[in-house]
Amino acid sequence: MIATAKSTLDELCAFVRETAMLESIQSLLEWDERTKMPVQAGEYRAEQITYLSGMIHQRRTDPRIEQWLDELVASPLADDPHSDIGTTARQLRRDYDRRTRLPQSLVEALTRQSVLGQQAWVKAREENNFRAFRPCLEEMIRLKKEQAAAIGFCSQPYDALLDEYEPGESTERVAAILAGLREQLSPLVAEVVATGKQAPIEILRREYPTSKQEAFGQAVAARIGFSFERGRLDVTHHPFCSGMGPHDCRITTRYDAHFFPSAFFGILHEAGHGIYDQGLRSEQYGLPPGSYVSLGIHESQSRLWENFVGRNYSFWRYFFPQAQAAFPSALAGVRLEEFYFAINQVQPSLIRVEADEATYNLHIIVRFELEQALIRGDLVVADLPAAWREKYREYLGIEPADDADGVLQDIHWSAGLFGYFPTYLLGNLYAAQFYDAADRQLGGLEGLFAQGEFEPLLLWLRHNIHQQGQCYSPGELALRVSGQPLAPTALMGHLRRKLAPLYGIRCG
Numbered sequence: 001m002i003a004t005a006k007s008t009l010d011e012l013c014a015f016v017r018e019t020a021m022l023e024s025i026q027s028l029l030e031w032d033e034r035t036k037m038p039v040q041a042g043e044y045r046a047e048q049i050t051y052l053s054g055m056i057h058q059r060r061t062d063p064r065i066e067q068w069l070d071e072l073v074a075s076p077l078a079d080d081p082h083s084d085i086g087t088t089a090r091q092l093r094r095d096y097d098r099r100t101r102l103p104q105s106l107v108e109a110l111t112r113q114s115v116l117g118q119q120a121w122v123k124a125r126e127e128n129n130f131r132a133f134r135p136c137l138e139e140m141i142r143l144k145k146e147q148a149a150a151i152g153f154c155s156q157p158y159d160a161l162l163d164e165y166e167p168g169e170s171t172e173r174v175a176a177i178l179a180g181l182r183e184q185l186s187p188l189v190a191e192v193v194a195t196g197k198q199a200p201i202e203i204l205r206r207e208y209p210t211s212k213q214e215a216f217g218q219a220v221a222a223r224i225g226f227s228f229e230r231g232r233l234d235v236t237h238h239p240f241c242s243g244m245g246p247h248d249c250r251i252t253t254r255y256d257a258h259f260f261p262s263a264f265f266g267i268l269h270e271a272g273h274g275i276y277d278q279g280l281r282s283e284q285y286g287l288p289p290g291s292y293v294s295l296g297i298h299e300s301q302s303r304l305w306e307n308f309v310g311r312n313y314s315f316w317r318y319f320f321p322q323a324q325a326a327f328p329s330a331l332a333g334v335r336l337e338e339f340y341f342a343i344n345q346v347q348p349s350l351i352r353v354e355a356d357e358a359t360y361n362l363h364i365i366v367r368f369e370l371e372q373a374l375i376r377g378d379l380v381v382a383d384l385p386a387a388w389r390e391k392y393r394e395y396l397g398i399e400p401a402d403d404a405d406g407v408l409q410d411i412h413w414s415a416g417l418f419g420y421f422p423t424y425l426l427g428n429l430y431a432a433q434f435y436d437a438a439d440r441q442l443g444g445l446e447g448l449f450a451q452g453e454f455e456p457l458l459l460w461l462r463h464n465i466h467q468q469g470q471c472y473s474p475g476e477l478a479l480r481v482s483g484q485p486l487a488p489t490a491l492m493g494h495l496r497r498k499l500a501p502l503y504g505i506r507c508g
């Protein structure tokens with residue numbers, strides 16, 4: 001019995017690994033398309049990718065998978081749900097079920113609407129014309145409701161959409177956590193604004209030659225643990241991180257010669273994603289124990305290195321002299337305290353991707369509440385721009401003058417990504433809890449950072465998070481690693497401790 005189950009497992013894993021190889025080839029084609037490909041190659045590249053996608057979809061929904069899984073779970077091999085085999089069986093079943101529940105016609109309709117939606121969005125945003133985008137968004141929402149119904153859900157359709165990115169999470173739980181965060185964060189931001197204190201951000205807008213930024217960013221990324229022997233850094237419009245094999249993870253950034261933070265913190269962010277990718281177990285590549293567990297946990301790794309480490313005072317005690325040497329004309333006479341305040345400025349703004357570490361979360365809460373209402377049917381698309389403005393007024397104290405800087409600023413909804421936004425915020429919450437746990441267990445991280453020592457934190461993340469793959473759900477992982485279920489407490493504590501001395505506000 002065990003011997004047969006063992007050979008079933010081998011067959012299943014070989015099949016899934018082969019599919020993962022096809023996916024890695026697709027990633028490589030997509031990376032090339034976004035970084036190096038000549039313009040006129042676009043059409044044929046689309047054909048190549050569509051061809052591969054079709055092949056991958058066929059393999060991922062191959063009925064043999066179900067047979068193999070049925071045989072496997074009937075044996076004792078997969079009994080322990082957190083073992084590698086148990087995890088493989090559970091997660092492959094989840095993936096198979098989700099994919100096979102969707103009728104082919106719906107998959108095609110969603111793909112088509114996503115392409116059309118993104119095209120319409122680009123134009124509508126340029127022309128600041130929400131009305132032109134409205135029919136596309138309405139159609140997409142109709143399809144997403146259909147998708148949720150086909151997949152199935154516990155209490156509301158949004159559950160099915162959220163579950164795609166954050167397995168095991170429920171709308172109700174996330175809504176409660178985010179509402180709890182908003183109740184504390186909105187007043188904190190208002191308190192900061194009321195001080196009228198301005199950080200010296202002019203420092204960051206001086207001359208930072210691109211080639212120097214690249215060298216400095218690369219050196220810092222390597223120092224914190226991103227391996228350039230198993231990865232690389234290139235330039236793109238929209239920065240991303242993409243894995244294309246167990247030893248090949250590539251990150252990208254964009255440079256602004258007159259604004260230091262965008263490339264530098266962008267590199268730290270993507271390197272954080274890359275460090276997670278490089279920390280997955282390579283011998284399990286393509287299988288669930290060697291795969292990332294959720295978008296929220298992935299984002300926790302990027303935010304941890306970008307914000308908790310990269311915007312930490314001790315980090316800059318170590319790196320600031322190097323930055324001054326790299327950018328003498330910009331930073332020669334600048335004090336570390338001034339620079340630190342500048343990179344930690346908090347100010348409500350309209351654009352999510354430019355937001356600071358604190359207000360960023362409010363941008364996400366606005367989107368989460370609105371998209372939930374859209375999927376529930378409590379909000380119609382025609383009323384979306386007004387609802388957007390109202391929430392910005394309420395949570396951030398500002399509102400956009402037009403829709404281009406408001407409801408049209410993100411590509412997500414046009415591409416059908418509903419349930420995706422909250423994972424950015426979950427990432428911040430997870431990061432805060434992980435950071436606190438590492439700080440406790442390693443006996444204080446700041447002392448290490450000030451010495452340029454990042455390896456203890458890296459190894460801690462490797463052991464506690466990266467090498468766990470999908471063996472635990474994101475919620476289980478948070479509980480195991482931090483001893484606490486996910487809550488706003490750690491993130492609020494972090495923000496208050498940082499902002500109190502900078503803005504002269506109360507600490508608790």
Ligand code: ZN
Binds near residue numbers: 269
């Ligand atoms: Zn990210």
